[in-house]
Amino acid sequence: MSAKKLKGEKPPKAERKTAKVKGKMKSATKAARTLLGRVIMGRHANGMRRVAITGMGTVNALGRDVPATFEAMREGRCGIGPLEFRDVERLAIRIGGQVRDWEAETYFNRQQIVLYDKFTQFTLLAAREAVEQSGLVFEGELGLRSGVVLGTAAGGMNTWDENYRTVYEEGKNRVHPFVVPKLMNNAACSHVSLEYGLLGPSFTVATACASSNHAMGMAFNMVRSGAATVMLTGGSEAMLCFGGVKAWEGLRVMSKDACRPFSATRNGMVQGEGAGVFVFEDWEHAVARGADILAEVVGFSMSADAQDIVMPSAIGAERTITNAMLDAHMRPEEVGYINAHGTGTAANDKTECAAVAHAFGHHADRLMISSTKSMHGHLIGGTGAVELLACIMALRDGVIAPTIGYEEPDPECALDVVPNTAREARVEAVLSNAFAFGGLNAVIALRKA
C-alpha cells in the first residue's frame, strides 16, 4: 500500500532534525544490533536481563479466564451486547463489552467487597489466575524483589458514580467510610501487593488508552534492568456505569451498533471492561525453577505526539513502532502480527494504518494486523493487557485473532486485518500498539519463547 502522509500533518521540529541524521543513525543502529542483539543465556551482551512471561490471567466480556478468552478469540465471537445497569435508558449509547452476570460474592467475602471496586475485583481475579499459572510463591527474598505495576484510566469509577448519586441525587450527607480507599486509582495495585506479599516497586499508571501498555513497559524495564525479579503487571478498567458512559457519549465518537475496526462502515468505538494481569519474570530465574515460559518480552517504546489532545498522529505512532523494534533488536521483516490499537473510529484506524505502512514499508503488506476490540470492546486503561493475550496466543498457539464486524474494505486501511475469521499462522515476533488520548503512545514487542 502507498505510504502517503496524512493531510495537514507537519512533523514537529525535532522530527525534522532527526531526519537529517537518519543516514548516520542507520549504521549506528546496525552496529548496535550486532553488538547488543547477542544473547547469552538469560542475559544480553550489555548485561540486561531477559524477561519471560510465566503467567497470565484475565476477566473480560469474552470470558472469566484465559482459556475462555482464547476460545472466543479463535471463534471470532463477539462479547459486545446491550448494557445492563441503572439508568441505561437515559443513555444514547447502550452497548458495550460488559462482563455479564458479575456477582462479586462468587469470588470475594463481604469484608473484601466493601473495599474492592469492580476494577479491583477484576484485577484480583486476573492476578489469581496469572500467579497460579506461574507457580510462584513470594516468600522471603523473592517478595522483596517483586512488585506490581498496573494501568487504569478511571480507577474506581463505579464507586464515584454510586456515591455521587448518594450525595447529589438522594441528597444524603453521609457516605461509606471506605469510599476513598475504594475509588483510588492505585487500589487494585495495592490489593495485589497485599494479596501476594509483594514488597518491591509498586505503582499505577494512568495514560488513558495506553495505561496497560505503559504499565507493562515499566514492568519490563524493571525486570530487564535487574531492579526487580518478578513484576505482576497489566491493567483493568470498569467504566461501564451511567456516569462513565455518559461522559464518553459527549465526545460523539461512540458507535450505537458495533465496533468495526478498519471496515469502511465503521462508526466509532465501543467500550469494554475487565482486566488482564501477567507475571513478568527474570528469564534466568524462570529457567532455574523450570517454569513454563509463555513468551519473551523483548522491547518497549513510548512517546508523546505533542500535537493534539484527542486527534492521533501518524508520525508519533510510526516513531513509537519503529523504536519498539529497535529496542527489541528486531528487524521489521521479523514481525508477523500486530495487535492494533484499532478503536474503530475514523481517526484512529486510518492514522494507525498509515503509521504501520510507513514503519514497515513493503513488509506492511505481508504482516497481519487485527483489532480484538471488535470482540471485547475498548477496555481503555485495561485494553493493552487483554490485547497482549492475543499476542501470546499468536506466538504460542499459532492462532491469529480476527478483526470481527468487518464489512467493507477501506482504501485508507489497506492492510491484512484478518477479517472476521481467525487464522492459523506461525509467527516469531509480534507488536502490540496503544495510542492514547492526549497523544501518548506505547508499543510493546514480544518474541516466541
Next chain:
Amino acid sequence: MTEVRDRIIRIVAEQAMLDPSELKLDMSPQDIGIDSLGLVESIFAIEEAFDISVPFNANEPEKSEFDISTLGAIVSAVEKLVAEKA
C-alpha cells in the same frame, strides 16, 4: 427564526474567538477556524441553548443526518429541529 440564527452565530463565534460580525453563512467550520473538537463543543452548546438533541457523530461528520458543511446549513438544520420540537 432570526433569533435562532443569531444565537447560533454567537455560539460559533465564541468557540472560534471571533466577533459575530466576522461570520458569514456560507463559511465552513474550517473557514471559521473550528476543528473537530470545536465542532463537538459548539453542537453541545447549541443543544443546551435550544434544548434539542442534534444527531451528530464525530466519526463521520459528512455522513451525519445533520448537515455541518456551512454555518448556514447548521442554522437551517437547527431551525428544523427547533420547529420539530414545537
